[in-house]
Amino acid sequence: MVIVRILGGLGNQMFQYAYARSLSLKGYDVKLDISKFKTYKLHGGYQLDKYQINLEIANSFSVFMGKAKIKKNKKEKGLLFKKQLKTLNGNEYVKGYFQTEKYFNDIRAVLLDEFVINKKISLQCKTIASKISSSENSCSLHIRRGDYISDEKANKVHGTCNLDYYQKAIQIINEKYSNVTFFVFSDDIPWTKENLHVKNAIYVDIKSIPHEDMYLMSLCKHNITANSSFSWWGAWLNKNEEKIVIAPKNWFIEKENEVACENWMKI
Numbered sequence: 261m262v263i264v265r266i267l268g269g270l271g272n273q274m275f276q277y278a279y280a281r282s283l284s285l286k287g288y289d290v291k292l293d294i295s296k297f298k299t300y301k302l303h304g305g306y307q308l309d310k311y312q313i314n315l316e317i318a319n320s321f322s323v324f325m326g327k328a329k330i331k332k333n334k335k336e337k338g339l340l341f342k343k344q345l346k347t348l349n350g351n352e353y354v355k356g357y358f359q360t361e362k363y364f365n366d367i368r369a370v371l372l373d374e375f376v377i378n379k380k381i382s383l384q385c386k387t388i389a390s391k392i393s394s395s396e397n398s399c400s401l402h403i404r405r406g407d408y409i410s411d412e413k414a415n416k417v418h419g420t421c422n423l424d425y426y427q428k429a430i431q432i433i434n435e436k437y438s439n440v441t442f443f444v445f446s447d448d449i450p451w452t453k454e455n456l457h458v459k460n461a462i463y464v465d466i467k468s469i470p471h472e473d474m475y476l477m478s479l480c481k482h483n484i485t486a487n488s489s490f491s492w493w494g495a496w497l498n499k500n501e502e503k504i505v506i507a508p509k510n511w512f513i514e515k516e517n518e519v520a521c522e523n524w525m526k527i
Contacts, residue, residue: 262348263318265293265355267300270307270470271489272357274375277308279345279358280315281374282367288348291318310471312378323353339517359489360518361496375497377471385472388443388464392479395441399433400477401426401484402491403446403456421486421508426456428527429484429506436504443480445473445491485520487511492519 264280266273277292284290292315297306336345336356345356346363358364364371381389392398405420433440442461446452449465464476470490477483477494482504485491495505507520509527520526 261322261351262288262290263293263323263353264290265296265353266306266308267296268357269302269490270304270474271491271493272359273306273308274493275358275363275489276356277313277315278364278367278371279356281313281370282346282364283348284315285367285370286346288350291316291322293318293323293353295320295323304470307470310377310379312374312376314374339512339515339519341518359492361521362518372497372499375493377475379471381472381475382467382469384466385469385476388462388466388476389479391441391462392443392476396439397437397441397482398480399440399442399482399484400480400491400494401430401442401444401458401461402477402486402488402494403444403448403452404486404488404490405446405448405451423456425508425527426484430458432506432525432527433482433484433504437482440482442484443476445477445494482506487519489519495524496521 262283264276266276280290280292294306294317334345334348334352334354336342336358339357339359341360341362403426430442440460442458444452444458444461444463447468449463453463464473474490474494474497477491478497480498481500483491483495483498485495485505485507487508505521505524507524507526511517511519
């Protein structure tokens with residue numbers, strides 16, 4: 261048995277699930293350990309239950325046995341793709357973030373089918389979805405502030421995308437397409453409205469439901485992401501084959517990584 265620990269916000273949970281699901285399709289008996297959410301209260305807790313996921317949750321005995329049967333937990337080191345993490349011996353407890361599509365791009369079709377919301381979506385979400393579908397050229401734009409600003413430790417690791425990045429990204433989209441409507445998502449809409457002036461923008465200023473916001477991002481024809489796993493998934497789940505995804509070149513301040521996909525535009 262292989263047990264993969266699930267932890268973090270929705271975007272991180274999806275990376276971990278995608279890695280685990282890839283292992284399961286190679287023939288491993290894979291279960292998810294969500295026990296940390298008993299004490300981890302940030303980012304809304306466990307959220308994969310909003311989707312049509314296809315892996316079982318490990319009970320406490322399985323988690324204990326998974327840890328007990330190996331001398332050392334298998335832990336992802338660094339943020340670069342590790343090929344050896346795709347070939348395990350079994351009876352392993354695996355911890356990591358797996359923030360690169362290289363772990364699961366070969367099962368994209370499966371993940372697109374499983375990362376489908378299994379809950380009734382709100383009327384507000386339906387309203388925005390209708391505006392996106394009726395736009396000639398829609399582009400999501402995500403600004404992540406929140407703990408990236410308030411948490412000193414998070415700020416030193418992640419930093420934030422500056423206004424220059426967004427202005428360049430907006431210019432690129434506007435030069436390639438006409439009549440673009442920008443759908444702006446942020447955990448700090450008042451700051452965003454005051455500091456980033458976007459022509460033809462719709463600020464998604466509704467009660468934030470993470471899986472609904474991500475769903476709305478995925479409906480847009482194009483995406484401008486923050487250095488956030490949340491908007492990463494909004495862009496990755498976008499099924500438009502001609503999409504342009506713009507992502508920050510420096511996803512982390514100092515950590516070498518492969519988060520942004522190879523076919524995305526990095527600025």
